[in-house]
Amino acid sequence: QRSDAPTLFLESARQRSVPVHVIPEKGRFDPSVLTGLTALVRELAPDIVQSHAVKSHFVVRKAGIHRTLPWIAFHHGYTAPDLRARLYNQLDRWSLRAARQVLTVSGPFREELIRKGVAPQRIAVVHNAIDPAWGASYRDPASAAALRAKLGIAPGAKVILLVGRFSSEKDHLTLLTAVANLHDSRRVPQAHLVLVGDGPERSRIEQAIGALRLQGAVTLTGQVPSAEPYYGIADVAVLSSLTEGSPNALLEAMAAGVAVVATRVGGIPEIVSDGESALLIAPGDREGMARALERIFTERELRANLVREARRIVHSRHTPEVRIRRLLELYRTIADSKPNRLEWKPV
Numbered sequence: 030q031r032s033d034a035p036t037l038f039l040e041s042a043r044q045r046s047v048p049v050h051v052i053p054e055k056g057r058f059d060p061s062v063l064t065g066l067t068a069l070v071r072e073l074a075p076d077i078v079q080s081h082a083v084k085s086h087f088v089v090r091k092a093g094i095h096r097t098l099p100w101i102a103f104h105h106g107y108t109a110p111d112l113r114a115r116l117y118n119q120l121d122r123w124s125l126r127a128a129r130q131v132l133t134v135s136g137p138f139r140e141e142l143i144r145k146g147v148a149p150q151r152i153a154v155v156h157n158a159i160d161p162a163w164g165a166s167y168r169d170p171a172s173a174a175a176l177r178a179k180l181g182i183a184p185g186a187k188v189i190l191l192v193g194r195f196s197s198e199k200d201h202l203t204l205l206t207a208v209a210n211l212h213d214s215r216r217v218p219q220a221h222l223v224l225v226g227d228g229p230e231r232s233r234i235e236q237a238i239g240a241l242r243l244q245g246a247v248t249l250t251g252q253v254p255s256a257e258p259y260y261g262i263a264d265v266a267v268l269s270s271l272t273e274g275s276p277n278a279l280l281e282a283m284a285a286g287v288a289v290v291a292t293r294v295g296g297i298p299e300i301v302s303d304g305e306s307a308l309l310i311a312p313g314d315r316e317g318m319a320r321a322l323e324r325i326f327t328e329r330e331l332r333a334n335l336v337r338e339a340r341r342i343v344h345s346r347h348t349p350e351v352r353i354r355r356l357l358e359l360y361r362t363i364a365d366s367k368p369n370r371l372e373w374k375p376v
Contacts, residue, residue, distance in 0.1 A: 030054060063092045070094055076364045077101060083117050086124035095127045099363045102128035106138055106274040106295075108196060122146060130363055134275035135296025153359060156300065157275040158352035161344050164285030167261030176262050180248050186221040187326050190263035190287070192256040192278045193270070195228030200292075200313065202237050204269040207318035209241040216323050220246065225259050227252045260285035265325045265332075271312045273297055279307075280347055283339035288332045290321040300347070306338040 030039070030051045042049045050073070052065040066088060070078065079101040080089045086102045089095060102125050107118045122145045125131050131152045133139055139152050167173070174184070182188065189208065193199045201224065211217040224234070224247065231249075238247050250259070256278075260266065266282035266289050273279075273295035280300070282289050289307040291297050292314075301307035308324065310317040325332050 031056075062088060066092050066094070070098070077360055079103060081105065083107075083120050083124070086128070087120045090124045090127050095129070099129045099366065100127070101130045101132060101359070101363060104131055104133040104138060104142060106134065106272070108194075108198065129366075130359060132359070135273075136299055137295050138274055155352060155355050155359075156296065156347060157277055157280060158347050158349045159277070159280040159284045159343060161284055161340070161348060163281060164257050164260045167258045168286065169261075172258070173262045176258055180223070180250075180262075182221050182223075182248065182262070183219070186219050187217055187264045188262050189220055189222045189322060190225065190259055190266045190282075191222070191269065192225040192259065192266070192281065193268070193276075194226050195224075195230040195234060197230055198270060198272045199230075200269045200271050201230065201234050203313055203315050203318060204267055205234070205237050205241055205243065205247070206315045207322060208246065209243055210315065210319040211322060212243070212246065214319075216319070217326050220322070220326075222247045223250065223259060223263070224248070225250045225253060225256045256281065257285075260287050263287045265290055265322060267318075267322075268292060268297065269312075269318065270294055275300065280343065283343045283347075286336050286340060288325050288335045289339065290318065290325060301339065301342070306335055306342055308335070 031054050039049055039051070050069055052062055052069060054062050075098065077099050078089060078094055080086050081103045082105065089100055089102070094100060104121070104125070108114060125142065125145065125147050128147075128151065131142060131147055132155050133142060133152060134155065134157055136154060139154055142152055143149050177184065177186075189204075191199075191201065191204060195201065204222070208220055208222050211220045222243070234249070238244060260281060263282075263285075264287070266278070266287045268276055268279055268289070268291040270276070270292055271294060273292075275296045279289060279291060279297060283301070283306070289301065291301065291307055291309055292312040293303070293309040294312050298309065301309070303309040308321040310321055
């Protein structure tokens with residue numbers, strides 16, 4: 030934890046009486062992190078060590094903890110906004126090969142890890158989860174009308190929602206072009222796009238809004254504490270991504286009772302089926318995106334069926350309880366096979 034880093038995770042854990050031990054970090058390559066982690070592991074004598082993301086994986090292996098403690102490395106996928114991030118991602122080729130178990134969130138990510146040299150038998154897929162009641166408090170008409178008014182959205186507008194970081198892999202430009210198509214062709218002239226999030230692509234998105242003459246038809250909310258209220262005003266939620274794992278935005282829309290149009294990438298087809306619980310299109314297909322959105326707005330029975338089946342899937346496969354049972358099963362298996370702690374000699 031650096032002194033200027035966000036503390037939301039720490040505060041949330043402490044509010045729930047979950048003990049938190051912070052290892053301070055002065056900079057990007059602070060060697061004291063390794064000694065701090067080594068000391069903490071010796072003090073706590075954990076049954077399992079779990080790490081998340083490239084840097085944490087690297088630190089665990091570099092400290093030598095994997096030699097005598099069961100190590101679970103949780104892989105959430107890679108983003109590559111710049112060369113430095115792409116180089117960091119390559120560290121996993123060395124780190125993850127030493128993990129006792131690697132957890133990831135989709136089948137395509139599993140295949141990617143195998144290509145990086147991780148043994149297939151050490152990889153397990155565990156999809157993300159969501160509370161089925163997520164978003165329920167914002168579904169009432171009064172809350173939706175208040176938020177629409179606050180954002181300056183006309184009462185009769187059809188709201189298209191995209192929640193996600195403003196980065197190139199989310200491909201906001203395909204969605205913007207599809208919305209412009211709906212306006213220009215008069216197929217859905219009242220369509221209004223709400224983009225929740227922020228990131229390095231913001232300037233490009235703003236330029237595209239101007240070039241496509243979508244001023245007044247697009248709202249950029251910026252970074253918000255929670256996207257939950259925005260699903261309460263949405264008629265359809267979109268994932269236009271070029272790559273995905275097990276996207277939380279998809280599960281949020283499904284739980285909130287909002288019809289989904291998404292690209293057929295990553296773990297999305299493992300969660301929803303085209304024409305049954307969502308409408309799926311090829312990535313980058315602007316006309317396909319426009320047609321799918323038009324169907325959502327004009328085929329009321331289709332939209333109702335998609336929402337109904339999506340909510341059934343959330344209740345049966347993606348509740349926190351389902352995910353927890355799967356994780357506990359893996360934890361017990363790995364903890365039972367742990368090596369002798371006394372043999373551990375960190376590097």
